[in-house]
Amino acid sequence: MKKPLYILLFLIATSAYSQHFKDIDDIYIAPPSGGTAEENDFFVKAIEMEISSNNHFNVVYSRDEGPWWVNIELTLEEFDDEKIHVVSITLMDKTDGHPMITQELVYEVVPEETYEMMPQVVFSILANIPVTEIEPLVVYQEKIVEVPYEVSYEVPADSEITYNGKTNNAMTDEERLEYERLKNTEWKNKCLYAGGSLSIAPAIYISDGTLISLNWFVPSMNIFAEGQVLDWLSLEMGFTLWYEQDEAVNIKYTGTSIPILLKFIIKPGNSIMIEPFAGTNFYFGDHTTSLKNLVAGLQFGGNVGNGVLFMDIRAAYDFEDAPIPGATQTRYNVGSGFTRLQFSIGLGYKLGFFTRPGKR
Structure with missing residues (x-):
């Protein structure tokens, strides 16, 4: 019963999601800050690919062409005596330029570690671009983030081992990082x-x-x-x-x-x-x-x-x-x-x- 219910919720959320956007909306991706040239190029291409795969949006290459734009900032932070790369992706409001929503991705060594969560993060950001002021938008955003994750993403067998009683898809970013750190140091x-x-x-x-x-x-x-x-x-x-x-x-x-x-x-x-x-x-x-x-x-x-x-x-x-x-x-x-x-x-x-x- 649980799986058909998630599928039904996904279809309802997708239908409601599609009603909140124009046929085509232009989005500009601003040059990232804080990373190396290779890291910046990787995230621009990855986010552009996710946006282009959505039929409601089109990536443009000038601020003058697109009413919405996305800022990308890369920082290096310390977590439990380890260096962690944090990627902040922010959607900027077309009316007054203030941040609408910020999502974060983290990785330890190479940017490719963010492949798994990139579609959900970009999807969540796009869900915050409305055509009209409609209150239930936040509800639709939650469903869009949750349901595809449950339906389409299968947790690898070696990740079924839980951390603090939680499976991989229920962990916070901090818990997932701690789980990976412990897994990498089990040998000693x-x-x-x-x-x-x-x-x-x-x-x-x-x-x-x-x-x-x-x-x-x-x-x-x-x-x-x-x-x-x-x-x-x-x-x-x-x-x-x-x-x-x-x-x-x-x-x-x-x-x-x-x-x-x-x-x-x-x-x-x-x-x-x-x-x-x-x-x-x-x-x-x-x-x-x-x-x-x-x-x-x-x-x-x-x-x-x-x-x-x-x-x-x-x-x-x-x-x-x-x-x-x-x-x-x-x-x-x-x-x-x-x-x-x-x-x-x-x-x-x-x-x-x-x-x-x-x-x-």
Whole structure:
């Protein structure tokens, strides 16, 4: 019943709409202000196309030829720390030149984002050009804006997800912008991430304050799970495997550890996530080392596909000496072990799961 009712209202409104205009009315589109040459040209052509498609109006190219004219103003405004382009389209009264109605379009990056709403906005502006003073004009304007939108516009399936309980066609411009912003940043607002990385981790060995060895090539692999407990804080636990051979300290072994990290999240813009972190390594297996150690570093990531491609830079330091497998001369001599300082740089990818509440 609802769809036939909207169709009937549309036909009634269209009939009433047509009775409020002359056979042909001339409209002049004034040169836009505030935008680039490309943006200005785009909106003049788009509005001219919408006006020309209406049988009641004709676009002219001089103020002297047309009793009505349209002003276009482009501005750049801030909304929730983001830059938004606002296009104000104003119909000017032919009698005294005062503004009759102003409608606005918004877009984030390119003017083409306004294609969807352009017909309804121009249609609403044209509905305010009367032949005679008739009170119900506002009522007709409302029907003309509402009914074609319900009848002819189908909301894409991926936009059926609502924001604040409203479907796409019921959102205000501000709510639609906020919905798009959240949709574009969902990748860095997940409850859980899982991923891995490959690194090169040079190791420096020090004994009694003296540099004993510098091992440049220590390859390592890390897999991990990360839980984003707050918008700015996450906890990561992983498993690291590496192979090390150093003749200077007589070691050759495969090492394993479990790093536990506390990460602080910085989320500038839509495409970048920066995570400074600190924590500790728990070594096990063949590796005997200091339990008093610190890991600190930085992950710098960007959105790729459905996850995050990141670069990982970190350093690990032992706060006390410990014997190393194979270095038999230090195995049983307390105080004659080695302290290790290790750096690493690597590349990894992590995939996010379950968008955090309030972030979609």
